[in-house]
Amino acid sequence: MKRVEEMPRVPAPALIPSFGPLAGMRVLSTGSIVAMPHAANMLADFGAEVIHVERPKVGDTYRTLAPFVRDGEKCVSASWAQDARNRLSLTLEVNLKIPEAREIFLGLVKNSDIWFENLVWLEKFGITDEMCLEVNPQLVIVHVSGFGRPQFGGIPEICDRGSYDMIGQAASSWMSLMGFPEPNPPSMAKPWSNDYISAMFAVFGALIAYVHAQKTGEGQVIDVAQYEANARILSDTFVSYLEAGILRQRTGNKSPAFQPYDVFRAKDRWVALGAFGPAVYERFIKALGLDPNYYTWKECASSVEAVASEKGQELDRLTREWIGARTAKEVEEHMAKYKVPCSVVCDARDAAENPHWQARENFIEYEDQTLGRKIKALGVIPKLSKTPGKVWRGAPSVGQDTEAILSKILGYSKAEIDAFREKGII
Incomplete structure (x- = not known):
């Protein structure tokens, strides 16, 4: 042309x-x-x-x-x-x-x-x-x-x-x-x-x-x-199946491989909280006022077996009770003091009114x-x-x-x- x-x-x-x-x-x-x-x-x-x-x-x-x-x-x-x-x-x-x-x-x-x-x-x-x-x-x-x-x-x-x-x-x-x-x-x-x-x-x-x-x-x-x-972006999904024969299943919000990592119900609304690895996990245990020498990372949170163990399930129950007795904001602010990742589950109104969003x-x-x-x-x-x-x-x-x-x-x-x-x- x-x-x-x-x-x-x-x-x-x-x-x-x-x-x-x-x-x-x-x-x-x-x-x-x-x-x-x-x-x-x-x-x-x-x-x-x-x-x-x-x-x-x-x-x-x-x-x-x-x-x-x-x-x-x-x-x-x-x-x-x-x-x-x-x-x-x-x-x-x-x-x-x-x-x-x-x-x-x-x-x-x-x-x-x-x-x-x-x-x-x-x-x-x-x-x-x-x-x-x-x-x-x-x-x-x-x-x-x-x-x-x-x-x-x-x-x-x-x-x-x-x-x-x-x-x-x-x-x-x-x-x-x-x-x-x-x-x-x-x-x-x-x-x-x-x-x-x-x-x-x-x-x-x-x-x-x-x-x-x-x-x-x-x-x-x-x-x-x-x-x-x-x-x-599915992480290990395909290697797990192709090399180990592990077919990932739906588990909801909770991770089956370590804890805590879930969306928990607080007194008033939902809150997301996670602690992966021994250092963050120990800070989380202290934030709950529990004994890190009893609720150890290895015994309670380091693997599928640990999370599913009697002591691991006990920790999950105590975590839910502790969070359920407080507002989501109280949980978020308390965990922040211990450097444990945590956030209220926000909607658009929360975001629009959030001082951090506004400051940025x-x-x-x-x-x-x-x-x-x-x-x-x-x-x-x-x-x-x-x-x-x-x-x-x-x-x-x-x-x-x-x-x-x-x-x-x-x-x-x-x-x-x-x-x-x-x-x-x-």
Whole structure:
């Protein structure tokens, strides 16, 4: 395509403020819901110029997820308001069988450093990795799917299956470990834990490939499968089975291998408490006013057998009685004096009112583009001392930046943009 070949590469950022360690990076994001877009937004919080592609007049499905924040007749999904900040919104029919759409898409590819995608049945749209790398040899392509891309291995029919967060949790073996023992059903970790974990692996893959591209001029393709991302964080689950024949089972919140490590009922609410290893365990025993020479780590807490022993069970009973006689806050503060890890089980209200969260400025305000007013949301994580991230703008309305992207980055005239809109391409 001659126009794409002749199109100059416009340096980033062209439409957002320059800030953070990723200033100068441009990211193209095509797809919807959680995992893939969140990966792009993690980079956006630290200065990458992220162009998120949405369907004309429809938008990202994530916009429709309840609950909603309302202001008169205006409303926005709370999820969208939190997760879609710092991104630019471009509406485009990503169907490369349409010549104009093909030209726009490949122009975006040429002007991007990283392309994240979770489009279902990508090839149906006429898009291939080879085509994109021909246009931009340094491009880092990150595919995010439930079961992976067949060119990286696997059974093609399974690679082609759809997925959601819950499906990835089930397929990865994670869900088999979540919840209380049979006959209770497996539990799903909320909210969308597998999606967010997949996003983090997508970011990791994108950045290490980006470093390689900067050194060599060579782009490449990254394949992130939800089930694999989830499987990678299951600790010893697979080695235990493959090498020792041990099949992990659901145990609820309690660890069967050492104690204390559980969520306990205090007088008023729940509290999480753990002490792993002889040193912390001894401090815990002293915090309860018990004799560490009698309730020893080895006899009561160092193994499955110790925890299940008569003395181990006695310690568990005494622990629950001690905690149950006090408020959760009293337990938390008392354990803090002994350097024993412990926390009240907090909800969002607790977090919003917590002086520590406030002192760390965990909640910030920014203007949501749909509501047209400032909202409060969780801030940028992690914190950097030299090149911190920031929120330069709240979540965009559908197609809010389409004209600016097409004109300032791709060089289209107003007449051309109007023609695209007339044809329903944007």
